[in-house]
Amino acid sequence: METWVRFNSQSQAKERLCRAAQYACTLLGYTLQKGGAGADLLMTVKQLESHMSLTRKLMRLGNSAEAVESAKRAVHLSDSVLRLCITVAHLNKAMYFACDNVLWAGKTGLLPKLDQDKWSQRSFRYYLFALILSLTRDAYEIGLLMERESRCCGSAKASLSSTPVALTPENGDLPTTPSSSASPSPPPLLIPTIPSLPMLSLRLRKQVRLLAVVLRSNPPLLLDLLKNLCDIVIPLDRLGLYPTGNGFVGACGLASSVLSILTILHPWLKLKP
Amino acid sequence: MKLQSLESNMSSGRKLFRLGNTINSIDAAKRTLVLSDPILRCCLTVANLSRALYFICDNVLWARNIGLVRDINKERWSLNATRYYFVSLVMNLTRDVYMMAQLMVQRSRDRCYQQKLHQHLNENPDVACVVVPQLDALVFLLIECLKSNPAVALDTVKNLCDLFSPLDRLGVYQTNAGVVGFCGLLSSLLGILSVLKPQLKIKP
Numbered sequence: 001m002e003t004w005v006r007f008n009s010q011s012q013a014k015e016r017l018c019r020a021a022q023y024a025c026t027l028l029g030y031t032l033q034k035g036g037a038g039a040d041l042l043m044t045v046k047q048l049e050s051h052m053s054l055t056r057k058l059m060r061l062g063n064s065a066e067a068v069e070s071a072k073r074a075v076h077l078s079d080s081v082l083r084l085c086i087t088v089a090h091l092n093k094a095m096y097f098a099c100d101n102v103l104w105a106g107k108t109g110l111l112p113k114l115d116q117d118k119w120s121q122r123s124f125r126y127y128l129f130a131l132i133l134s135l136t137r138d139a140y141e142i143g144l145l146m147e148r149e150s151r152c153c154g155s156a157k158a159s160l161s162s163t164p165v166a167l168t169p170e171n172g173d174l175p176t177t178p179s180s181s182a183s184p185s186p187p188p189l190l191i192p193t194i195p196s197l198p199m200l201s202l203r204l205r206k207q208v209r210l211l212a213v214v215l216r217s218n219p220p221l222l223l224d225l226l227k228n229l230c231d232i233v234i235p236l237d238r239l240g241l242y243p244t245g246n247g248f249v250g251a252c253g254l255a256s257s258v259l260s261i262l263t264i265l266h267p268w269l270k271l272k273p
Numbered sequence: 274m275k276l277q278s279l280e281s282n283m284s285s286g287r288k289l290f291r292l293g294n295t296i297n298s299i300d301a302a303k304r305t306l307v308l309s310d311p312i313l314r315c316c317l318t319v320a321n322l323s324r325a326l327y328f329i330c331d332n333v334l335w336a337r338n339i340g341l342v343r344d345i346n347k348e349r350w351s352l353n354a355t356r357y358y359f360v361s362l363v364m365n366l367t368r369d370v371y372m373m374a375q376l377m378v379q380r381s382r383d384r385c386y387q388q389k390l391h392q393h394l395n396e397n398p399d400v401a402c403v404v405v406p407q408l409d410a411l412v413f414l415l416i417e418c419l420k421s422n423p424a425v426a427l428d429t430v431k432n433l434c435d436l437f438s439p440l441d442r443l444g445v446y447q448t449n450a451g452v453v454g455f456c457g458l459l460s461s462l463l464g465i466l467s468v469l470k471p472q473l474k475i476k477p
Contacts, residue, residue, distance in 0.1 A: 003469055007465075007468065043340075044339075047339060048339055051285065054282065054286065055285070058283065058286045059286075108278060109274075109275050109278040109279065109282075110275060110279060
């Protein structure tokens with residue numbers, strides 16, 4: 001199995017390039033249509049796009065086995081949420097690739113009586129589930145990192161506020177009210193009130209800032225999140241759940257392909273596990 | 274009809290897949306230009322340049338198949354592509370023969386081998402050995418070298434199998450689709466084997 005995975009990974013980079021080219025054709029076709037180009041040119045671009053799509057299906061003929069192998073590896077992860085998300089995402093991807101292989105057989109004429117629309121919808125559904133699980137995993141990792149970051153920040157702030165008291169013991173003042181110099185301490189018994197709007201916006205701004213800090217210090221996570229967000233547009237459009245149009249789908253597909261080419265060129269940018 | 278459509282699909286898929294190989298071949302030619310042995314340097318550089326030209330023709334044919342370019346003579350470009358491929362195969366075979374000859378000369382000077390040869394010639398009661406001992410010694414040397422250098426043997430067999438396709442298309446030695454198909458399959462399997470086991474890949 002290891003040999004097959006190593007052998008197969010050599011063609012994955014070319015498959016990513018083909019994907020980028022395919023979605024660039026989608027975007028180009030949309031732009032040309034809006035710009036009022038001739039039917040001949042549009043036909044050529046459409047033919048090129050379908051040729052790239054068929055070739056990619058040929059290149060991906062072995063990916064089902066690879067996805068099952070990745071799922072087998074993910075079953076041994078220690079964190080239960082990550083274990084669930086990643087394993088189920090890989091299994092869904094394996095099903096997506098299996099449907100994709102069947103579609104390839106149908107398109108090349110091996111299975112002429114195949115209902116291509118049905119299998120296409122099926123494959124997009126599996127792809128959508130896999131993407132939802134990947135996004136859940138991203139959200140979970142972001143949540144963990146934000147919690148860790150806020151704890152670090154909180155403990156750092158607490159140590160900073162306690163140092164002025166420790167520095168002046170000869171005053172004889174007991175540190176009963178350490179924050180008396182800073183701000184008036186709140187009353188001990190608080191009646192639970194609905195937080196006001198400025199407080200909510202302050203809290204929201206703090207969370208957004210924390211999110212920005214976490215994402216900036218974790219480029220693999222940021223890349224994976226952006227890639228999954230771009231990718232999810234495609235099945236949402238193709239399944240008719242949130243139609244956006246060929247132009248937007250092409251742009252998002254192209255962006256996610258470029259990001260995945262970046263992770264191949266710079267392996268440290270790949271999110272692990 | 275189904276198989277023909279599948280074959281043409283695979284062929285056009287491969288053409289797309291190979292769009293970047295021109296640069297790979299030119300890079301390989303640059304690397305072989307600095308080899309120390311003059312015969313290897315000549316053979317491999319010409320083979321790589323010829324292969325680069327073959328890939329350029331192949332890319333143009335792909336564009337024609339897709340419909341990106343319409344007014345080119347498909348037959349002429351296809352013939353040129355086959356010719357360049359043929360030249361690169363002939364150069365690769367020359368290199369294989371040269372390497373084999375060098376190995377045989379080296380081996381024949383080896384004392385252990387000489388003992389083995391003597392043993393083989395004396396033990397074998399075949400008529401052919403007695404009549405033409407030199408031929409038998411040569412064949413024995415060849416087989417010994419092939420056994421101890423699987424990479425060269427593999428490359429030679431692969432190039433020989435590959436040779437049938439351009440020979441058939443150029444009309445030099447016409448066989449049929451069956452022979453071409455079988456040889457193509459065999460050479461592809463040998464190529465996959467050399468990727469799976471890097472020690473079986475010929476160097477340089």
